[in-house]
Amino acid sequence: xxxxxxxxxxxxxxxxxxxxxxxxxxxxxxxxxxxxxxxxxxxxxxxxxxxxxxxxxxxxxxxxxxxxxxxxxxxxxxxxxxxxxxxxxxxxxxxxxxxxxxxxxxxxxxxxxxxxxxxxxxxxxxxxxxxxxxxxxxxxxxxxxxxxxxxxxxxxxxxxxxxxxxxxxxxxxxxxxxxxxxxxxxxxxxxxxxxxxxxxxxxxxxxxxxxxxxxxxxxxxxxxxxxxxxxxxxxxxxxxxxxxxxxxxxxxxxxxxxxxxxxxxxxxxxxxxxxxxxxxxxxxxxxxxxxxxxxxxxxxxxxxxxxxxxxxxxxxxx
Amino acid sequence: xxxxxxxxxxxxxxxxxxxxxxxxxxxxxxxxxxxxxxxxxxxxxxxxxxxxxxxxxxxxxxxxxxxxxxxxxxxxxxxxxxxxxxxxxxxxxxxxxxxxxxxxxxxxxxxxxxxxxxxxxxxxxxxxxxxxxxxxxxxxxxxxxxxxxxxxxxxxxxxxxxxxxxxxxxxxxxxxxxxxxxxxxxxxxxxxxxxxxxxxxxxxxxxxxxxxxxxxxxxxxxxxxxxxxxxxxxxxxxxxxxxxxxxxxxxxxxxxxxxxxxxxxxxxxxxxxxxxxxxxxxxxxxxxxxxxxxxxxxxxxxxxxxxxxxxxxxxxxxxxxxxx
Amino acid sequence: xxxxxxxxxxxxxxxxxxxxxxxxxxxxxxxxxxxxxxxxxxxxxxxxxxxxxxxxxxxxxxxxxxxxxxxxxxxxxxxxxxxxxxxxxxxxxxxxxxxxxxxxxxxxxxxxxxxxxxxxxxxxxxxxxxxxxxxxxxxxxxxxxxxxxxxxxxxxxxxxxxxxxxxxxxxxxxxxxxxxxxxxxxxxxxxxxxxxxxxxxxxxxxxxxxxxxxxxxxxxxxxxxxxxxxxxxxxxxxxxxxxxxxxxxxxxxxxxxxxxxxxxxxxxxxxxxxxxxxxxxxxxxxxxxxx
Numbered sequence: 001x002x003x004x005x006x007x008x009x010x011x012x013x014x015x016x017x018x019x020x021x022x023x024x025x026x027x028x029x030x031x032x033x034x035x036x037x038x039x040x041x042x043x044x045x046x047x048x049x050x051x052x053x054x055x056x057x058x059x060x061x062x063x064x065x066x067x068x069x070x071x072x073x074x075x076x077x078x079x080x081x082x083x084x085x086x087x088x089x090x091x092x093x094x095x096x097x098x099x100x101x102x103x104x105x106x107x108x109x110x111x112x113x114x115x116x117x118x119x120x121x122x123x124x125x126x127x128x129x130x131x132x133x134x135x136x137x138x139x140x141x142x143x144x145x146x147x148x149x150x151x152x153x154x155x156x157x158x159x160x161x162x163x164x165x166x167x168x169x170x171x172x173x174x175x176x177x178x179x180x181x182x183x184x185x186x187x188x189x190x191x192x193x194x195x196x197x198x199x200x201x202x203x204x205x206x207x208x209x210x211x212x213x214x215x216x217x218x219x220x221x222x223x224x225x226x227x228x229x230x231x232x233x234x235x236x237x238x239x240x241x242x243x244x245x246x247x248x249x250x251x252x253x254x255x256x257x258x259x260x261x262x263x264x265x266x267x268x269x270x271x272x273x274x275x276x277x278x279x280x281x282x283x284x285x286x287x288x289x290x291x292x293x294x295x296x297x298x299x300x301x302x303x304x305x306x307x308x309x310x311x312x313x314x315x316x317x318x
Numbered sequence: 319x320x321x322x323x324x325x326x327x328x329x330x331x332x333x334x335x336x337x338x339x340x341x342x343x344x345x346x347x348x349x350x351x352x353x354x355x356x357x358x359x360x361x362x363x364x365x366x367x368x369x370x371x372x373x374x375x376x377x378x379x380x381x382x383x384x385x386x387x388x389x390x391x392x393x394x395x396x397x398x399x400x401x402x403x404x405x406x407x408x409x410x411x412x413x414x415x416x417x418x419x420x421x422x423x424x425x426x427x428x429x430x431x432x433x434x435x436x437x438x439x440x441x442x443x444x445x446x447x448x449x450x451x452x453x454x455x456x457x458x459x460x461x462x463x464x465x466x467x468x469x470x471x472x473x474x475x476x477x478x479x480x481x482x483x484x485x486x487x488x489x490x491x492x493x494x495x496x497x498x499x500x501x502x503x504x505x506x507x508x509x510x511x512x513x514x515x516x517x518x519x520x521x522x523x524x525x526x527x528x529x530x531x532x533x534x535x536x537x538x539x540x541x542x543x544x545x546x547x548x549x550x551x552x553x554x555x556x557x558x559x560x561x562x563x564x565x566x567x568x569x570x571x572x573x574x575x576x577x578x579x580x581x582x583x584x585x586x587x588x589x590x591x592x593x594x595x596x597x598x599x600x601x602x603x604x605x606x607x608x609x610x611x612x613x614x615x616x617x618x619x620x621x622x623x624x625x626x627x628x629x630x631x632x633x634x635x636x637x638x639x640x641x642x
Numbered sequence: 643x644x645x646x647x648x649x650x651x652x653x654x655x656x657x658x659x660x661x662x663x664x665x666x667x668x669x670x671x672x673x674x675x676x677x678x679x680x681x682x683x684x685x686x687x688x689x690x691x692x693x694x695x696x697x698x699x700x701x702x703x704x705x706x707x708x709x710x711x712x713x714x715x716x717x718x719x720x721x722x723x724x725x726x727x728x729x730x731x732x733x734x735x736x737x738x739x740x741x742x743x744x745x746x747x748x749x750x751x752x753x754x755x756x757x758x759x760x761x762x763x764x765x766x767x768x769x770x771x772x773x774x775x776x777x778x779x780x781x782x783x784x785x786x787x788x789x790x791x792x793x794x795x796x797x798x799x800x801x802x803x804x805x806x807x808x809x810x811x812x813x814x815x816x817x818x819x820x821x822x823x824x825x826x827x828x829x830x831x832x833x834x835x836x837x838x839x840x841x842x843x844x845x846x847x848x849x850x851x852x853x854x855x856x857x858x859x860x861x862x863x864x865x866x867x868x869x870x871x872x873x874x875x876x877x878x879x880x881x882x883x884x885x886x887x888x889x890x891x892x893x894x895x896x897x898x899x900x901x902x903x904x905x906x907x908x909x910x911x912x913x914x915x916x917x918x919x920x921x922x923x924x925x926x927x928x929x930x931x932x933x
Contacts, residue, residue: 056543058542061442086542086546086547088545090544103536103539103540105541105558106537107633116546116550116554117541117544117546119550120547121545168540169543172544454914458860458913458914461868462867466891466903467903467906469895474894474895481895570775574777574779577777577779578777578779580779580872581872584872585891596783596872607787614780618775
């Protein structure tokens with residue numbers, strides 16, 4: 001494996017609310033190399049989206065990064081002044097959001113919004129700007145890009161809008177793209193197209209892609225590596241094939257078992273008992289132990305996540 | 319689009335027609351203007367003359383039809399008190415009100431929108447809290463009382479500005495104005511400030527709410543994720559989005575500024591249309607009241623119409639053929 | 643009362659210190675107005691107690707009555723504190739009465755519109771909307787001009803200028819409730835319609851109406867003061883705060899600020915305090931606005 005373009009160590013992002021400190025992200029390690037796709041998998045509330053926003057330095061108050069390091073191509077991002085971070089955003093590291101209906105400004109033309117994204121990092125003459133925008137739209141498989149540039153977001157379908165958003169993220173040719181559940185809000189058929197498109201883009205451009213999702217089916221089609229997140233921590237990671245074929249953490253096992261299609265028709269779909277714990281009052285030890293069939297007294301101390309490509313944070317791995 | 323326009327125009331015409339009836343019948347019920355016009359010791363002959371001259375002896379319906387016919391021709395009759403054509407009277411007072419209202423609205427927008435955007439951008443900062451606290455004052459304290467305080471502070475105590483009157487006027491385009499001279503402007507300042515405060519509070523609240531909503535939206539987050547500077551985010555995204563509600567309310571509020579001008583003009587002895595209407599209500603100067611009400615209604619109908627159209631122009635989602 | 647919705651409401655309300663302070667101020671002013679005859683050092687409208695020797699005296703002057711005029715005296719030698727307490731009484735009466743009339747009229751109209759539906763509903767609400775775009779002060783001015791002066795006329799004018807806010811609120815809330823299943827279910831039972839409205843609908847649309855009522859009482863007080871200041875409000879025999887301010891206006895220029903300013907301060911404090919309470923209640927009733 002080549003040297004990673006993005007390397008995250010011990011990242012912790014906490015929210016200081018009136019009701020207490022919410023440790024949404026609490027010691028996350030990640031690494032993504034150029035031309036690779038890392039799938040960050042977890043349920044809602046596991047901290048995977050906050051991880052994504054932490055990486056581009058857009059954590060909303062009252063949250064903030066309290067510890068850890070984020071290195072992009074060797075450069076430390078944590079503690080960087082806001083202006084320096086802004087210059088990196090969109091240029092070196094970009095992000096695609098979950099709901100394409102909400103990510104584009106309804107009262108501005110697509111072309112205007114793309115031009116603003118370009119202008120944030122380079123001053124191009126009008127004609128060159130237009131060509132860049134048109135090419136970007138063409139690259140994500142949007143037909144007749146000139147028309148789309150003049151369109152308002154409401155004139156485009158959801159899938160088309162998400163393609164526009166992806167085109168905007170790629171506009172300044174970043175090294176790294178974070179995609180926060182970009183297909184969740186779309187029809188299944190459109191999902192497939194977008195996943196396919198992303199795969200092609202990664203192969204063509206050599207960008208690194210962090211794909212955040214709760215959907216294991218999507219990850220299995222796309223990701224080279226997988227990191228499974230639970231209650232603000234990575235509980236298991238490794239090459240996608242290995243993790244999917246031989247999950248070692250009981251939580252990953254549970255997730256895989258509850259994907260329909262693994263069970264014969266008419267059979268009962270297994271589910272993980274209980275629900276995600278409230279992050280505000282996490283008891284010490286393994287956060288999953290309350291829902292785990294294998295939990296023991298040992299689980300009241302937090303298991304470590306060993307270094308290495310394939311590892312699991314569990315006292316009693318499968 | 320054309321159908322919408324015709325529909326709106328018809329509605330506007332209906333409102334105008336209804337208003338003329340209400341105004342006419344209502345004003346007729348106020349009291350007997352003859353008693354005001356004619357001294358109690360006048361002879362029977364003088365009484366009859368005056369009644370005949372103003373057509374007060376004819377049936378109400380006839381008076382109304384004559385009145386509408388005159389309205390259409392732009393003839394609002396003669397003022398009982400000033401004994402000049404009402405149209406002329408109102409027109410002569412209009413510039414004073416126009417410059418007062420426009421300065422007030424302009425000042426309120428130039429100050430209120432940036433303040434509101436700031437308060438929405440940094441909702442937790444002490445400055446924002448102070449802005450919002452002040453806007454509650456501007457919202458709830460009666461205009462006339464603020465006018466009084468302004469006079470007491472700036473005219474009586476500090477002696478910086480005149481307490482009332484219009485000051486010297488200079489003729490521009492055949493109309494006398496105050497804003498063209500330094501002294502005239504000094505006279506204009508306090509009443510304009512008084513009139514603008516309510517609008518200022520309203521615009522602050524509107525701009526704050528709109529900014530707050532936009533700042534929490536995904537599209538602003540997405541814009542930031544692309545590395546747009548905060549200034550570009552506010553200029554390019556927030557401003558464009560809050561423009562829609564602000565223009566709407568603003569248009570509607572233009573009319574209400576005219577209404578509040580009634581109060582402000584009275585306090586500052588500003589010789590505009592507002593002072594005229596108050597005087598005419600006190601003196602039961604019926605033709606002036608009627609003309610004022612009809613004109614104000616007309617203004618409202620026109621403003622409502624324009625706001626409807628501008629709204630469509632500003633929000634692409636409402637444009638014809640905008641189906642997604 | 644423990645654990646009821648009112649207790650929960652009070653618990654939230656207590657969290658906003660400004661609103662609590664405003665509520666205390668409102669209650670104090672209310673108490674002052676109610677007990678004016680006992681609290682005021684003088685009956686300001688009993689000619690016998692007035693002496694021109696005491697006229698236009700600044701605050702702190704000890705008059706012929708042998709007591710301190712805390713807020714000075716007016717041109718008739720009237721104790722300003724007493725005049726303000728009595729004026730407060732009149733202003734509050736007008737505001738509450740007008741607000742109540744507007745509440746009843748507006749709610750009825752809004753509910754009727756929501757339940758008859760169809761063209762009548764559209765016509766009613768169109769008129770209401772149109773009136774809402776027309777400034778209340780202008781409307782009140784016109785109505786006072788039309789109806790003439792007097793307490794009843796003034797209340798009618800204020801209520802007519804303000805009912806539309808209640809009508810819009812009641813209609814909006816009722817139309818939303820009406821679409822909900824429980825009302826459909828109740829309507830399907832042979833209960834009389836009136837009972838449905840009062841037992842089931844009213845409790846659900848009450849909170850937004852209370853919010854509007856709070857603000858509208860403050861508005862009615864401010865409107866009345868404005869009209870009285872313009873000389874178009876109550877007759878001279880009933881001097882509300884607005885009239886006190888108007889009477890003192892001419893003396894403002896001569897430096898006798900207290901005749902106008904103190905009634906004005908009372909008016910301002912009252913109106914702002916009611917608005918602050920109303921703001922907090924609105925935020926609690928409509929949590930979407932809280933954030």
